[in-house]
Amino acid sequence: MTHRTHTPPSPPRARAEIDLGALRANVRALRARVGVGTALMAVVKSDAYGHGMVPCARAAREAGAEWLGTATPQEALALRAAGVGGRLMCWLWTPGDPWRDGIEAELDMSVSAMWALREVVEAAREAGRPARIQLKADTGLGRNGCQPADWPELVAAALAAQEEGRVTVTGLWSHFARADEPGHPSIAAQLDVFHEMVAYAEKQGVEPEVRHIANSAAALTVPESHFDLVRAGVATYGISPSPELGTSRDFGLRPVMTLSASVALVKQVPAGHGVSYGHQYLTPQETILGLVPLGYGDGIPRHASGRGPVLVGGAWRRVAGRIAMDQFVVDLGHDTVEPGAPAVLFGPGDRGEPTAQDWADAADTIAYEIVTRIGPRVPRVYSGETAENSALGGTGASE
Structure with missing residues (x-):
């Protein structure tokens, strides 16, 4: 047996x-x-x-x-x-x-x-x-x-x-x-x-x-x-339909989606080290890099390479170099985090994290596109359910 x-x-x-x-x-x-x-x-x-x-x-x-x-x-x-x-x-x-x-x-x-x-x-x-x-x-x-x-x-x-x-x-x-x-x-x-x-x-x-x-x-x-x-x-x-009209908060609205990932790798590299395809980013000094396992295959806009904001280790970072299909890198400077630490790409913004509008600005698009393009490889996890919604199968992956 x-x-x-x-x-x-x-x-x-x-x-x-x-x-x-x-x-x-x-x-x-x-x-x-x-x-x-x-x-x-x-x-x-x-x-x-x-x-x-x-x-x-x-x-x-x-x-x-x-x-x-x-x-x-x-x-x-x-x-x-x-x-x-x-x-x-x-x-x-x-x-x-x-x-x-x-x-x-x-x-x-x-x-x-x-x-x-x-x-x-x-x-x-x-x-x-x-x-x-x-x-x-x-x-x-x-x-x-x-x-x-x-x-x-x-x-x-x-x-x-x-x-x-x-x-x-x-x-x-x-x-x-x-x-x-x-x-x-x-x-x-x-x-x-x-x-x-x-x-x-x-x-x-x-x-x-x-x-x-x-x-x-x-x-x-x-x-x-x-x-x-x-x-x-x-x-x-x-999400506000237009920054010119006002922010979500101006209209009494709260963004519903928070997108995050677990840092997959943390490592120290020397000054002048190329990062990601094309080496569009070279480390300006000896630094610590963090690998975030999300990419354009998950809907992260490649147009935001070098600009997309991420909250890691309590501070905003920017994507270092090109966003690849499955991953991108952030430069942590002299900070360090443990593998598995959260990297928050966007959320409501009231806990220090970027918003979908911040990513829209980085990618020269609209916040509609940022949330809509997040692909099925990223599981949706629901909170704030009523008993009725939960009983009807509202939890789990996106339907």
């Missing part, structure tokens, strides 16, 4: 700690900001901006978000498969997508063009039940959405399909291009176009449950854009 010795699990080389308590507090803060009469949609697309879609969706619901939003139908259907109920909208459809599955899952599905309306009507015919659709207007973003010149045709066709019992038009909506730029004239211009397109549709007989155009930036700073519903994306995760 073979006896096996139980080996306790080793600590992860890296982890993304997701504070669901902070997420719920952010949702409550956003609900208070938009006020009575305006519903809140928590956007959980792209794996909840890298935070883990299912646990975050459940936490947002618990905190009072009346709607959830995803980009793709596959994301929305995955939420339904996980048992997440309630109003759920998805907007990035392509020809041949699973419209019938969306109908049967009771999704609110965005329609921006005649081809999409034709496909959803055919799916409703096959399903034997009407589809819930929301008509999207292109008010100036120039991305998805129906142009004003094509709006009368789409509205007329949607109303005809509704009369036939194939669809129910539940919403009219659009999206800002520059709401993160305070006072930009395009904001008022898009609002004017949205008012006109909504008024036209309603005059023709559309009776939407919700009209919405506000994203996180507009939800926080453009109250006249709130209408019946606001869509809170990055703000749900405690």
Whole structure:
């Protein structure tokens, strides 16, 4: 008989700690900001901006978000498969997508063009039940959405399909291009176009449950854009949509993700020693180097080589040399830490660590990208769960 010795699990080389308590507090803060009469949609697309879609969706619901939003139908259907109920909208459809599955899952599905309306009507015919659709207007973003010149045709066709019992038009909506730029004239211009397109549709007989155009930036700073519903994306995760608008703290929000790793190696090297590929960094003196086991394979932006900030041994360090696929180096100077010591790349910032915005500045990008790009090789570890979320499987790796 073979006896096996139980080996306790080793600590992860890296982890993304997701504070669901902070997420719920952010949702409550956003609900208070938009006020009575305006519903809140928590956007959980792209794996909840890298935070883990299912646990975050459940936490947002618990905190009072009346709607959830995803980009793709596959994301929305995955939420339904996980048992997440309630109003759920998805907007990035392509020809041949699973419209019938969306109908049967009771999704609110965005329609921006005649081809999409034709496909959803055919799916409703096959399903034997009407589809819930929301008509999207292109008010100036120039991305998805129906142009004003094509709006009368789409509205007329949607109303005809509704009369036939194939669809129910539940919403009219659009999206800002520059709401993160305070006072930009395009904001008022898009609002004017949205008012006109909504008024036209309603005059023709559309009776939407919700009209919405506000994203996180507009939800926080453009109250006249709130209408019946606001869509809170990055703000749900405690990140300001733009440094020009204010910090997370200015808006009463707390970043939800803390990314850290265990230092893998500490060693002393002489002055003039090259560090990482290309030797873009040469040690200026005899120094101690620390190896952090995260790299661009985990979503750490290579553009932040030589600039990305890390809290190690109680002090800020900068990435020394190039960020590689699986690792990067920090110069500890005359300090030393033990292997296994924490290296915190970003978090809320109130414990001395950098923030996602600090990394965005270092990589010349936006904080949205920093958190969203953290890959599946980094386990998500959840805290602040309710009994309900935990019982439904909210812990563990990202879902």
